[in-house]
Amino acid sequence: MTLDIPFDNTFAQLPPEFYSRQAPTPVGEPKLLAYNEALGSTLGIGTAALDVRAEVFSGNVVPTGAAPLAQLYAGHQFGSFNPQLGDGRAILMGEVVGADGLRRDIQLKGAGRTPYSRGGDGRAWMGPVLREYVISEAMHALGIPTTRALAAVSTGEMVWREGGLPGAVLTRVAKSHLRVGTFQVYASRGQVEALKTLTDYAIARHYPEAEGRMGLLRAVRDAQVELIAAWMSVGFIHGVMNTDNSSIAGETIDYGPCAFMDVYHPSRVFSSIDRMGRYAYSNQPNIAVWNLAQLATALIQQYDASEAVVEEATEIVHAMPDLLEVAWLQRFRAKLGITTAQDEDMELITDLMRAMAEGQADFTNSFRALVDGGARDQFLDPAAFDLWEPRWRHRLEGEPDPEAVMRAANPVLIPRNHRIEQMIASAVAGDMAPFERLMAALANPFEARAEFEDLRRPPAEEEVVKATFCGT
Incomplete structure (x- = not known):
């Protein structure tokens, strides 16, 4: 018996230079750790x-209708261009069109070596x-565009990093896995x-009105x-x-050394490999612009040399x-309960955040306390808040x-780093x-529930997670 998945594949019909046909590598003793019933139904x-x-x-x-493959892409990694990356440990099984009419990829992450593994174990x-x-x-x-998790399976095998660790495979669902780096290669x-x-495929799949x-x-x-x-x-x-982690579909993709802030500071970095703060919290808008410029550079190559096209691309970027x-102001106005726009709003918001940084205030709890009470x-030192x-x-x-x-804009709960680490330690055990x-x-992150009140607590000093890791 196998599982009925209504595959309807389009990327696999593109010419072979876009991917390598690759089946997943079997594992020893698979055991289902988690399955997303609601997503599976959709x-x-x-x-x-x-x-x-x-x-x-x-x-x-491999279920009927699947067309397993590893996608090819390149990418700027911390600003340095790598001309060939690709799925080094992920296999795209195929696509489905859900009950909501949306087309999505189903991908196995951690499914074994591919031609793009570059010496890794996959x-x-x-x-x-x-x-x-x-x-x-x-x-x-939280209502933020993202890839989704369909399933997690333990493999019954050890993965060797600095030592032996229990292996697992994640089934990831995405609007697609097309990245800026896909165009760059x-x-x-x-x-x-x-x-x-x-480009024609991307337009047809994601932005047919473009x-x-x-x-x-x-x-x-x-x-x-x-x-x-x-x-x-x-x-x-x-x-x-x-750029290889920048989805053209506008989804959050590739959760490696990511984190939600506890104490607010604009230059906060968690990634163990981001030693210069390139991807610090406050620098993320700048990097998004830089990444878009790399996509523009790739798209321009499809035209004959034309000043008009370069000018148009430059204008867009x-x-x-x-x-x-504008988008940031709209979001942060809402966090303060504001729906209209006034010129002084930027100063009002930034003054609060400056006070939060200086007062070592918790990001999530401070904003939520504006509506629940107890913000100071x-x-x-609450003097600046006063x-x-x-x-x-x-x-x-x-x-x-x-x-x-404010209640709709400020969550009660986020996945705090110390709770994630505690969860992982328990799961491994x-x-x-x-x-x-x-x-x-x-x-239900915007709902305050007594049974989860402890999950709102910031980490104690000994619980603070100072660095997060890629996991490869």
């Missing part, structure tokens, strides 16, 4: 016994798999026809603007915004910072329903209860 995936699901989502059984260990499962589903519940090789084919190649650039820009503003509004730090500011208690609060109260005069606006509890709590 995707039209049939029901099956747990052991059957484990066999399919570990890669041991595997993942349980920690990053469960981390991505929890955080990506939390992002979805063909642009860097001068494969203009392949670049045109890819008018030509510059229309695609504009659509990707607008999607990225909304995504980055959403990240900033919840204190999320992606950690590795390389140069408009992004202002659009990001979040500051080591000066700011009357200005804010005055600004709220005439706003229609600031309390409702065989206890999935903390994982299941986190999933239940984070499914």
Whole structure:
């Protein structure tokens, strides 16, 4: 018996220079750790016994209709161009069109070696798999565009990093896995026809209303603007915004050394490999613009030398910072209960955040406390908040329903780093209860519930997570 998945594949029908046909490498003793029933139902995936699901989502059984492959792409990694990357430990099984009419990829992450593994083992260990499962589903519940987690399976095999770790496979669902780096690989090789084919495919799949190649650039820009503003509004730090981790569909993708801030600081970095702060919290809008410029450079190659095209692409990219500011202001106004726009709003917001940084205030709890009460208690020295609060109260005069606006914009719960680490340690020891509890709590992040009150607590000094890791 196998699992019925209604595959309807399109990427696999593109010419072979876009991928390598590659089946997953079987594992020893697959065991289903988690399965997203609601998402599976949306995707039209049939029901099956747990052991059957484990066999399919570990890669041991390739279901009917799948067309497993590893995608090719390049990318700028911390600013340095790598001309060939590709799926080194992920296998795209195929696509489905869900009950909601949306087309999505189904990918196995940690499914074994591919031609792009570059010496790696193609595997993942349980920690990053469960981390991505929890955080990506939390992002979805927060209303932020993201890849989703369908299943997590332990492999019964060890993965060797600095020592032996329990292996696992994540089943990831995405609008697609097309990245800025997907375009860069063909642009860097001068494969203009392949670049045109890819661009036409991307437009048809994601932005059918886009008018030509510059229309695609504009659509990707607008999607990225909304995504980055959403990240900033919840204190999320992606950690590795390389161009190969920049989805043209405008989704959060590749949860490696990511984290949500506890104590707010604009230059906060968690990634163990980001030693210069390139992908710090406050620098994420700048990097999004830089990444879009790399996409523009690739798309321009499809045209004959034309000053007009270069000027149009430049115009599109140069408009992004202002659009990001508008989107950021909209998000942060809402966090303060403001729906109208006034010139002094930027100063009001930034003054609060400066006080939060100086007062070592918790990002999530401080904003939520503006509506729940006790905001000044979040500051080591509340003097700056006391000066700011009357200005804010005055600004709220005439706003229609600031309390409702703030409750909708400020989550009660985020997947805090120390809780994620505790969950992973328990799962490795065989206890999935903390994982299941986190999933239940984070499914409704804007709702205060007494049974999850402890999950609002910032880390004690000995619980602070100072660095997060890629997991490869």
